[in-house]
Amino acid sequence: MLAWWRTIRLSIKELMLHPLRSSLTVLGIFIGVSSVIWLLAIGEGIGRKAEEQIVDLGARNIILNTVKPSGDQAGEGLYGVTREDFRRLKNTLEGHLERTVPIRALSKEFGRGPRTMEGRLVGTTAGFLEVMRMDVEEGGRFFAPIDSIEERPYCVLGPEARNELVPYGDPIGATVRIGDEFYEVIGVMKQKKSHSSDEKIKTDDYSKDIYIPIETFWRRIGDVIITTGSGLFKRDIVEVSQIVLEVQEQDQVLEMAQVVQDTLAAEHTMPDYTMTVPFELLEQARTTRLLFIVFLGMIAAISLVVGGIGIMNIMLATVTERTREIGIRRALGAKRHDITRQFLIESIVLSTIGGLLGIAAGLTCPLLASPVRRTLFYLFPSQMAALPEEIRNVEPMLVTWSIPLSLAIAVAVGVLFGVYPAMKAAQLDPIEALRHE
Structure with a gap:
């Protein structure tokens, strides 16, 4: 446990040596996590609004209208x-x-x-x-x-x-x-x-x-x-x-x-009459809402994948920069799993920080929805007026399970995209690494 804690501290210090690069790497995960929470909240708000209108007609009602x-x-x-x-x-x-x-x-x-x-x-x-x-x-x-x-x-x-x-x-x-x-x-x-x-x-x-x-x-x-x-x-x-x-x-x-x-x-x-069955419409609306949320979630997940690719890219560059450091550590007795752990933890730290910041930004969704909507109406009045009322006046509703899920995905992305650079660093030949300039 002490070895893991020492490795975490060393990883944080190493990342702080390059604050701009680390910040840009964190930004990709931040955007991905906040996008997951925001898009799912918007999708939930639109879906719930449609369901409320149907329920308002009465889920047990059968309505006949003269036409x-x-x-x-x-x-x-x-x-x-x-x-x-x-x-x-x-x-x-x-x-x-x-x-x-x-x-x-x-x-x-x-x-x-x-x-x-x-x-x-x-x-x-x-x-x-x-x-x-x-x-x-x-x-x-x-x-x-x-x-x-x-x-x-x-x-x-x-x-x-x-x-x-x-x-x-x-x-x-x-x-x-x-x-x-x-x-x-x-x-x-x-x-x-x-x-x-x-x-x-x-x-x-x-x-x-x-x-x-x-x-x-x-x-x-x-x-x-x-x-x-x-x-x-x-x-x-x-x-x-x-x-x-x-x-x-x-x-x-x-x-x-x-x-x-x-x-x-x-x-x-x-x-000369129409029949409306709100219960049937309600079932359709629930299915549509689920599909809509899944679709938006997949779009947001792409941002996380892009952020993960950014982590891999930075970590591979870091391995190249620190080749001599890796050779020295190996010469002093560090094993391959020690090198793997160090670079993997650096990747996880980046993704976790980005995930936590993304969650904080995602939680502001209900608060910022109205200012954002007013801004869009000011900048694009005709386009906003053409949208359906459910979208124009949507009130985002946070999907509680999206918060732990997005953080878990962010950490998983850090692990997934950090494994290859970590393994590459661990497989470096100590003699060749010490010769690297």
Whole structure:
């Protein structure tokens, strides 16, 4: 043990004799280790953001959305999922569903006194909060089942709708005009806003929504959508904009999704609805995240290999410079394994110092992410604006296992690329080494 400690001290002293060369050698490992931690943290941040958006839709949900057929299949009349579809699915999947929520949404003008705004009127049921992962601010409430049954003229405001229509005072009990009718405010929703560049998981900005019981919507607003314009008059009928089915067991989601698909296929001959299964998207996102992290890790590992080549290059040059020193040590009784150990430890010291400095730099990733992002937006505004939002606003998340892994790889690189120079030094003939000038 004493021999190893003496060798380490001797190696450090030797490296300090050439500070610039040693620093440049350490720099290669430093860049490699910090790159591993930074790239994996960025990859983890992007992947987690995508997963959060999918989970926000509900991993046990099956979501059906009404879409208007395009091209030759488009026309006037009823299209999309219907109330009959809702009843049929509810009966077919009875025993497998936690809750079923129909949603009817329509653009409307809202008003209160002189204040007006454009927003979205959403008719739904009491289960909406659970399936959409939303909540109501304290002091208010969402609809109870009895509100829908009795078709009460109640409404719940989205955050921005509240700020536009009831900016001052307590909104609970206030009266809001929707179209030509009036509704009593019973609650205000908490803020929820989530966007994604992926259309499959894209969610809405709910802040301008106003919610009413769906039975009230069907009776007061109806199903007919009339579009008028210059020489244009169209009459469409939409009964349900969206149906959310929450399955009891997560491992049954894909099976139930197939049942839903088969049930609707018999009634819908046109492509007038889409089905989104967040659980399926979540599995795909997790697989993609893993592949993304592996890919970024491989890119960063290349930097470590380059750093290792730099170590080998410097150590080979060192062996040539110190040939006479090696001959003297051998003449004084040093064995080959002593020479091997000395040069190998020098290589390991270089890689370990670079690894530790790289880890310190890697840990700054979450702190420096925002300044770096602002700098990039300042220097390359158009290029940054063109990137997907998940990348533009990525919040790096340190991958804990990347820290010991990168240090272990750095030390392994030092050993791997230091073995050959060390062995070459040990194999020098003592007589020839003493003659070297």
